[in-house]
Amino acid sequence: GSLETKKRRFTYAEITKITNDFETILGEGSFGKVYHGYLDDNTEVAVKMLSPSSRQGYEQFEAEVILLRTVHHKNLTTLYGYCNEGNQIGLIYEYMANGSLEEYLSDSNADVLSWEGRLRIATEAAQGLEYLHLGCKPPRVHRDIKPANILLNDQFQARLADFGLSKTFPIEGVSHLSTGVAGTFGYLDPEYCQTFRLTEKSDVYSFGVVLLEIITSRPAIANTEEHKHISQWVDFMLAQGDIKNIVDPKLHGDIDVNSAWKAVEIAMGCVSHSSTPRPNMNRVVMELKECLAMETARKEGHRFGSGDQSGRMMTLNLTSELAPLARIR
Known part of the structure; x- marks a missing residue:
């Protein structure tokens, strides 16, 4: 109709x-x-x-x-x-038959999403957000990106939901809106909390937190006395060069390691404290599609020419403490 x-x-x-x-x-x-x-x-x-x-x-x-x-x-x-x-x-x-992503990241769920499944969901959610930021006229900011607002249909295709807090940029060329802080603790852009200046990069921060949860299956805020943020924990693990223990242990290492490095790198870029270095969603989608291609190729048993692959890892935009760890092959 x-x-x-x-x-x-x-x-x-x-x-x-x-x-x-x-x-x-x-x-x-x-x-x-x-x-x-x-x-x-x-x-x-x-x-x-x-x-x-x-x-x-x-x-x-x-x-x-x-x-x-x-x-x-x-x-x-x-x-x-x-x-x-x-x-x-x-x-x-x-109706979204498989409920929300949040249910699949909780400890109580017996169904473990594969690494490929996780990267696919991350890519699809990123595409939804990219559309809001870059495909809509005028552009829109969601303001409440979190696993509970990423729904999965019977084929496990991801859809962003809950646009009740979303804001439109009404005037061409306006880079931010000044507005009271709204969203969910743990996913809130620290810069937006301090300045009340809302931009698309505030959603990028929230998406980065979600991506870290998808990779690790840990909550945004740890259920411990310290209430550590997931990005601090990942930072700590990265400093030890420990990618295997960042990825959800329920996957038992059944992952393309380079795609895991790349996914973590994307997520950590998104959760930069300052909004300037955060990528836009267009870039995030592009990079996640590459992660997915790496994992799909591994599953199909193809190699992209392994020598070239490790070389390419070195040129990725890895922070200084990560650079020496790119030799994991």
């Missing part, structure tokens, strides 16, 4: 029917509860209902509807429609 029918407005009665009277709860967020449902054509959907007690809820609901009515990308969640009837406010999305 046309765009309008795809983003249609549903009545509360229709929502009740879609969710079979709100029978199955998929999850609950700051916004409210999320229910499972089916449209008339049997399309599976997730229905997010705004809880009356959610203070910022309505503004976030509006931000999300406005954004998802105007943008379309394979790595952003699809909005089928919305309900805005009195105090019954809801959003109807495509």
Whole structure:
């Protein structure tokens, strides 16, 4: 159907029917509860209902509807429609059968994502973010990039979700917005926290933290007394030249080591304290695609010409303490 029918407005009665009277709860967020449902054509959907007690809820609901009515990308969640009837406010999305990335990075999950699977999810999430920053007119900043907001469909394809905090750069040529700090502790750009200047590079920082979590399966903030940030831990491990113990031990070393170095290098570039040295998402996508190609080639048993490969590692933009470690082959 046309765009309008795809983003249609549903009545509360229709929502009740879609969710079979709100029978199955998929999850609950700051916004409210999320229910499972089916449209008339049997399309599976997730229905997010705004809880009356959610203070910022309505503004976030509006931000999300406005954004998802105007943008379309394979790595952003699809909005089928919305309900805005009195105090019954809801959003109807495509159903993501494998839940969020957060669930796959937690210790309690028995399903271990392969290294290739992790790099693929990272690349797809990066593509969604690249589209928001560079493909949208005007560009947009997500402001809440974290594993809980990266959803996985039945094929494990990644989609960015939850655009309630997103901000648009309304004027051509404006490099930053001055705005109160919003987001999630552990993923917040330290520069944005100090200056209140929001730029695309604030999302890049958050993405870097997510990438470190994908590589290590450790939380952004350690559950220890020191509450160490994941980037400090990785920094400490790198200083010892210890790539094998940075990567999630559940992978048992079944990885292309050079692609692991490169992924860590990309992530550490993204989490630079100052925004200037952080890469843009276009560069991040390009580099992650190279990581994925290395790992795919290893799996298929091809070598890129191994001599040339280790030489290339030396020319990567590795920080000084990493340079001697590029000889790991």
